[in-house]
Amino acid sequence: MSEPAIRVEGLSKCYQLGAIGRHTLVDEMQHLWCKIRGRDPSAVMGKVFSSAVSQRSDKEFWALKDVSFEVRAGEVLGVIGGNGAGKSTLLKILSRITEPTAGGATIRGRVGSLLEVGTGFHPELTGRENVFMNGTILGMKRREVAAKFDEIVAFSGIEKFIDTPVKRYSSGMYVRLAFAVAAHLEPEILVVDEVLAVGDAEFQKRCLGKMGEVANAGRTVLFVSHNMAAVRRLCSNCLWLIDGKVARTGDVSVVEEYLHASHEGALAVGGRVDRVEKEHMVLSEIELVNGNGGRTNRVNMGEGIGLRMVVCSKVDMPVASIQFALFDESGNRIAALHSQFTHLESLSLKKGTPVEVRATIASMNLNSGNYFVNLGVSDLVLKGNSFLLEKVLSFEVVPRDVHGVNVTPQKDAVVFFPVQWEFSGCDV
Amino acid sequence: MVTEIRAGQPWWKINVRELVEYRDLLMLLVKRDLTAVYKQTILGPLWFVIQPLVTTVVFTVIFGTVAQIDVGEVPHFVFYMSGLVFWNYFAGILNHGAGSLISNSNVLKKVYFPRLIIPISGVITQLAHLGLNFLTFLGFYVWYLWQGAGLEPNRWLLLLPALVLQCALMGLGFGLWVSSLTIKYRDLKFALPFLIQLWMYATPIVYPAALVVTPLYRKILWLNPMTAVVEFGRHGFTGQGSVYLGGLALSWGVTLFMLVSGLLLFNRVQRTFVDTL
Numbered sequence: 243m244s245e246p247a248i249r250v251e252g253l254s255k256c257y258q259l260g261a262i263g264r265h266t267l268v269d270e271m272q273h274l275w276c277k278i279r280g281r282d283p284s285a286v287m288g289k290v291f292s293s294a295v296s297q298r299s300d301k302e303f304w305a306l307k308d309v310s311f312e313v314r315a316g317e318v319l320g321v322i323g324g325n326g327a328g329k330s331t332l333l334k335i336l337s338r339i340t341e342p343t344a345g346g347a348t349i350r351g352r353v354g355s356l357l358e359v360g361t362g363f364h365p366e367l368t369g370r371e372n373v374f375m376n377g378t379i380l381g382m383k384r385r386e387v388a389a390k391f392d393e394i395v396a397f398s399g400i401e402k403f404i405d406t407p408v409k410r411y412s413s414g415m416y417v418r419l420a421f422a423v424a425a426h427l428e429p430e431i432l433v434v435d436e437v438l439a440v441g442d443a444e445f446q447k448r449c450l451g452k453m454g455e456v457a458n459a460g461r462t463v464l465f466v467s468h469n470m471a472a473v474r475r476l477c478s479n480c481l482w483l484i485d486g487k488v489a490r491t492g493d494v495s496v497v498e499e500y501l502h503a504s505h506e507g508a509l510a511v512g513g514r515v516d517r518v519e520k521e522h523m524v525l526s527e528i529e530l531v532n533g534n535g536g537r538t539n540r541v542n543m544g545e546g547i548g549l550r551m552v553v554c555s556k557v558d559m560p561v562a563s564i565q566f567a568l569f570d571e572s573g574n575r576i577a578a579l580h581s582q583f584t585h586l587e588s589l590s591l592k593k594g595t596p597v598e599v600r601a602t603i604a605s606m607n608l609n610s611g612n613y614f615v616n617l618g619v620s621d622l623v624l625k626g627n628s629f630l631l632e633k634v635l636s637f638e639v640v641p642r643d644v645h646g647v648n649v650t651p652q653k654d655a656v657v658f659f660p661v662q663w664e665f666s667g668c669d670v
Numbered sequence: 671m672v673t674e675i676r677a678g679q680p681w682w683k684i685n686v687r688e689l690v691e692y693r694d695l696l697m698l699l700v701k702r703d704l705t706a707v708y709k710q711t712i713l714g715p716l717w718f719v720i721q722p723l724v725t726t727v728v729f730t731v732i733f734g735t736v737a738q739i740d741v742g743e744v745p746h747f748v749f750y751m752s753g754l755v756f757w758n759y760f761a762g763i764l765n766h767g768a769g770s771l772i773s774n775s776n777v778l779k780k781v782y783f784p785r786l787i788i789p790i791s792g793v794i795t796q797l798a799h800l801g802l803n804f805l806t807f808l809g810f811y812v813w814y815l816w817q818g819a820g821l822e823p824n825r826w827l828l829l830l831p832a833l834v835l836q837c838a839l840m841g842l843g844f845g846l847w848v849s850s851l852t853i854k855y856r857d858l859k860f861a862l863p864f865l866i867q868l869w870m871y872a873t874p875i876v877y878p879a880a881l882v883v884t885p886l887y888r889k890i891l892w893l894n895p896m897t898a899v900v901e902f903g904r905h906g907f908t909g910q911g912s913v914y915l916g917g918l919a920l921s922w923g924v925t926l927f928m929l930v931s932g933l934l935l936f937n938r939v940q941r942t943f944v945d946t947l
Contacts, residue, residue, distance in 0.1 A: 254677075257945060334944070338675060338782035341941040346676035353673060358780040366706040375698055379781055384694040407709065 247462040248313040252345030259301040305331040306486040318457040320477030321466040328486040329466045354429030360420030365409035376423045390426045398422035425452045431462040470572040523629040527552040541606045542642040549601045555591040562591045565618040609658050610641040681938045699791035718799045719806050726751045733876045743820030744908045751807050752904045753875035759800040760837040766792030767845020785940040793838050822909025833899050840925040846932030850939040895921040
């Protein structure tokens with residue numbers, strides 16, 4: 243077997259947290275002056291600028307720590323992991339946007355990295371000029387762009403406007419042209435971020451289709467995504483990052499493990515939270531309650547369910563809003579229940595007074611599967627007081643014979659609606 | 671093609687081959703900068719003629735007529751414009767280079783290409799502007815020559831290409847420095863425009879170098895690397911102005927030092943600057 247297309251060895255990246263260095267020349271001069279006089283600058287300056295300056299250097303954050311893996315030529319590797327796991331940092335380093343702090347990588351073949359579509363588009367330039375600009379920025383030669391130009395324009399479907407400045411384009415046209423260029427980039431190794439997350443559903447479908455094409459053409463792809471369905475569909479292998487370290491590598495079954503783990507990671511699997519305390523808020527109870535008022539973590543399709551919680555704000559919030567957001571297991575946001583939709587300016591939280599909140603969903607119109615709940619409490623006046631807990635609850639929607647025909651509906655979409663069919667002019 | 675990504679690359683390693691590979695991008699950046707600016711303007715590139723022209727007129731009125739600075743036999747218009755042509759080229763490159771990392775950060779955060787391409791593209795873009803300025807200047811110059819004004823073009827004119835090159839390298843060198851430092855100290859972004867303004871007055875553009883007689887001030891004047899460029903250039907065209915070879919040598923020394931150190935500093939900074947943006 244030949245050398246791997248990508249070999250990553252001991253890759254680490256460290257960021258400084260808090261104030262990065264001294265922000266102004268004045269600070270720097272003061273720092274220098276302290277050094278010249280042989281005093282400890284941080285001690286002296288700490289007195290002057292109490293917070294920002296003195297806290298530096300000891301606060302390091304390792305976005306990636308000793309990451310090693312290999313990608314064989316022709317392999318499609320999905321990189322998964324929660325927020326802050328180091329996926330983007332890995333991409334940035336492999337795309338050479340920034341340098342690692344330690345370790346390295348060897349990439350064999352021409353790399354094309356897509357962290358965004360339409361990088362370098364200039365609003366004043368025409369579509370034609372921007373195609374050349376964007377193509378060369380992404381690493382193509384001018385004549386390569388020229389050779390593919392007609393194809394790119396045809397793919398974007400905006401032939402008529404190709405000589406119009408892109409500032410006059412609709413956002414849809416803009417993205418289509420930008421993606422058309424990206425799609426015609428033909429590197430041996432493709433490094434892709436969730437560029438696919440932008441644009442409408444139709445566009446996303448096209449992107450995924452194109453990705454599949456690239457993968458099937460035997461090219462090496464490194465794909466970073468939150469979209470588990472896409473990873474499962476496109477990737478042959480998976481790399482799962484937790485806190486900048488490789489948690490697992492393997493085939494797509496890693497996706498299932500990851501999903502399972504994040505389900506476990508929910509603060510309360512239907513059960514009761516002990517107590518979560520944040521800067522401005524204490525959450526003492528949160529649970530799902532069924533029609534009888536009992537605690538549960540399972541909901542039958544189409545039946546009602548209640549979310550109950552007790553929070554206590556540590557500050558006065560004259561205009562508050564409570565939000566529950568529902569996510570499916572791939573992390574797609576399904577629904578948002580905001581109290582301000584119905585109680586704008588009428589909900590206020592008093593400092594130190596526990597509040598019981600109950601949100602009742604009359605009918606759970608979701609298909610079977612696992613779902614998560616994020617909880618948010620916001621101060622609509624002082625945004626800084628806001629409070630967000632991710633995955634505060636998880637629950638399962640259980641399939642049920644909702645139509646009373648002894649058949650439980652198959653899951654082929656997220657949302658379901660009870661439907662009444664009527665037919666005329668045919669045999670039923 | 672093998673790409674090696676390693677931590678702690680030596681700071682003196684500049685990948686020249688890669689720069690050559692990206693020459694298409696370089697030319698497109700130049701084209702973009704040249705065309706995008708003129709879009710939706712009526713006068714288009716003429717603005718690059720009008721601006722120095724108006725500045726020259728203002729200088730002629732204020733420094734020539736009102737302040738009556740003695741510029742010798744040379745027509746005021748030719749005197750001021752000959753200095754401005756060089757100065758504008760230098761200041762243009764410096765300005766462009768200084769912003770190359772910060773103002774392109776949106777692109778640089780998303781895609782890699784040799785970052786040196788950006789300041790280099792400024793040198794070429796400004797060369798086009800210099801061409802326009804120079805043609806305008808030549809127009810006036812030839813007219814005055816024909817009118818029989820006291821202009822004596824001489825052999826020092828042969829130095830012209832070297833002076834232009836020197837402007838380019840000096841502008842690039844200082845631009846790389848400022849651009850690298852601005853990543854850490856945003857103060858420079860605010861200080862630069864008026865530093866350039868001050869620097870212009872410290873360069874013999876609105877006055878001849880010969881007018882500075884105090885030995886100390888004279889030393890300071892010739893320590894300014896732009897002084898030699900402007901004085902030698904003006905001398906070649908008009909026969910007036912000082913031909914001080916020591917000053918020219920010093921100026922070249924400063925230019926090369928700033929260029930090399932600027933390149934190295936920029937090369938070091940560009941590797942991880944996105945982390946601090």
